[in-house]
Amino acid sequence: MSNREREGYNYATLAEAVKLVGETVHFYGVVAAYEQPKPTRGRDYLCTMTVIDTSYNSPGLRVLFFAPRLDQMPRVKDLGDVIRFHRLQMKTHSDAPQANGNERSRSSFVLFRGCEGDDYVPYQNPSGTSFTMEASDRNIVGLLRTWASSHSIDTLAGTSKYMKQIKDVAVDSYCDVCCKILFVSEQSAENKVIMHVWDGTDASPACLNPSDHSENGDPGQDLWIAKQVAVPVDVMRGFPALGTVLPLVPDGMPENDSRPLLPVAGDWVKLRNIRFRVRKGLYEGVLYPCSKIGILSPSTQTVQNCERAYEERLASEALRLPQWCPQPPQSMLVTGYDHVKLSALREVLTYPEVTYKFRCMVRVMATWPSDVLDFCEPTDGSAAQPIDHPDQGDFVFVVRLTLEDPTARLHAFLYGEDAVEFFGGCPAANLRRQGDTVVVLKRKVDRLLGVSEHGPPNPPWVTCCLKSYYLDKARPRETRRYRVFGTRFAG
DNA sequence: TTTTGGGG
Incomplete structure (x- = not known):
């Protein structure tokens, strides 16, 4: 054990960390953006996030964390949660600072709820019992919680130039969408999971593709079946009354157990780098290996805007x-x-x-x-x-x-x-x-x-x-x- | 060991 570890970890503020390019650092941060772990083309999984603290809150520090197994990946429950990293390597990418973690190089993390006054027991600690929690650690977690609760942590959510509402989606260009997962259907025959997403707006009427022309001579029946297969009426009963619900289909994604973790019904997500296409006159989102699924807190401004706009629609x-x-x-x-x-x-x-x-x-x-x-x-x-x-x-x-x-x-x-x-x-x-x-x-x-x-x-x-x-x-x-x-x- | 992917 090194002297440093025996004395306890010396945590850098994020402002200090970004100046230590090439060095290995420890730091605490508040999670401002988080994307679900997904398999890389190589041997590992990758999880990405943005962390902030009082010294460095805009745009925050991007963190990449690699590990061989899913259970070794950070599983952030909510934006605003506090994460502690040990042994991350500071780098730069495209002129921006970046922290790289790799389980194979003994990088580690623990995750705490962001709620003020919550306890100091991590809800995720993949390295097991051997973690340090001194008075100074409790102090840092407490200060970050207090700061995060009075600070808008979602300044990055929903502000990208790629962001689109469902009413504005078009085919053939990559974009980001903030939306709610209403229903996750398992298409067991094809071993595919299809998420059905909604943001309270209406997709534009789509033209039928020439390839959609029916084989049985009854185009109306084809159109009807396309919609029924997507969402059964019994499931639809639990949906909001208005707004288009779009299926999100995986394309070129790895098979079952190495798929990215999927959100569950009720979650708000930021889908990044997805595309849209039209099938049977219906828009569908397409999730590629290059796509990412970011979580959104219900308290996020973007989510609040969607919900408020929808309430207005319902009432008018x-x-x-x-x-x-x-x-x-x-x-x-x-x-x-x-x-x-x-x-x-x-x-x-x-x-x-x-x-x-x-x-x-x-x-x-x-x-x-x-x-x-x-x-x-x-x-x-x-x-x-x-x-x-x-x-x-x-x-x-x-x-x-x-x-x-x-x-x-x-x-x-x-x-x-x-x-x-x-x-x-x-x-x-x-x-x-x-x-x-x-x-x-x-x-x-x-x-x-x-x-x-x-x-x-x-x-x-x-x-x-x-x-x-x-x-x-x-x-x-x-x-x-x-x-x-x-x-x-x-x- | 330093990839993999890294806001396109």
Whole structure:
């Protein structure tokens, strides 16, 4: 044992430490930023963080800590916690000071809660029982706690030039996002963990990629399945009413046991260096090996801003609207219930009463049948009835619409008299014998779907009324369906 | 032993 250790450790302030490039130092710091450990391309794990103290609080000191095993990595519970490092090597990187720790070079750490008045027992001490805790140590921890509690420690969180809200994400560029983990799903078949994240804002409507074109000829069904697979309705019940929930899928990440540690539902995180892409017309975040997951305290300014903005959205009729629909809202459809509050589709899907009525602001993504010629069918539906039966009264509209807003997708049926009203009094008929009617219908449906000669379809925002019902009284929730009613083309 | 990765 060296003289120094026998006398107790001599801790540098961070201001002193950054001047000791090339030397091995001990120091205490308050954790101002922390990224989950992740595997390196080499043999070790790496964990990165920024620590601050009174002598050096902006931008703080970056610390890299390498170790062969996950349980040897710092597992910071909360920003503002106090960490003590022994035997870190001071370096510079890109003209900024940096401290390097390596378990293989006997670097070590202990972690304390940041709460003022908490005890002086570390909540993490990977080196076991042999750690020093003198009166001077308790003094340093106490002083750092007092200082941190009166000081904003998150000055770095949420201020990077890469930071984006979900409403502003775009494809093909790397960015950072502060968001809440709402749901973590294990896709056991692919051995993938998908996190579902939310920040209270609405993703912009995304175009369908040419590769998204359905194989079964029913694009609406594909779109609906894409959304259902992502988040089951039962899980959705626990989500906030508004705002887009995006899946975050790993790409090129190492297999199971050497994956980075993932946050759990309820955590706020800062996702760093992630990208977005569009699949089946839905944005999804992509987590690469170069991405990082930083923790955020609920008290962080960025988190508070998200939560406050969301509370405002919830309370305001205007702000509840999808953030990408025109203001003031316009709609080529009108409803007879304009006084009824607008519901997001996630609210519709998760409403506790199975039979209920809603008014929504949505986009119509697809119809089924996709050909207007097939919008009506014979009322008795039997094969014995000739398909070309000329009698109008024997036909009924049966059309399934795939509706979308920033919160969800759902199928709603346009049926019978509700459909006749919807299409402006156009009666049900054998449409294969009603060329004029078909032309009128097709023109309306194309407008509704935003079909254009150039480029992909871009459906406009429209208001519509939905009512929910069930097919089987014994299993109302499982057999819940939706119908469009009280809605028609304007003019 | 001094990598690995290091705010792009």
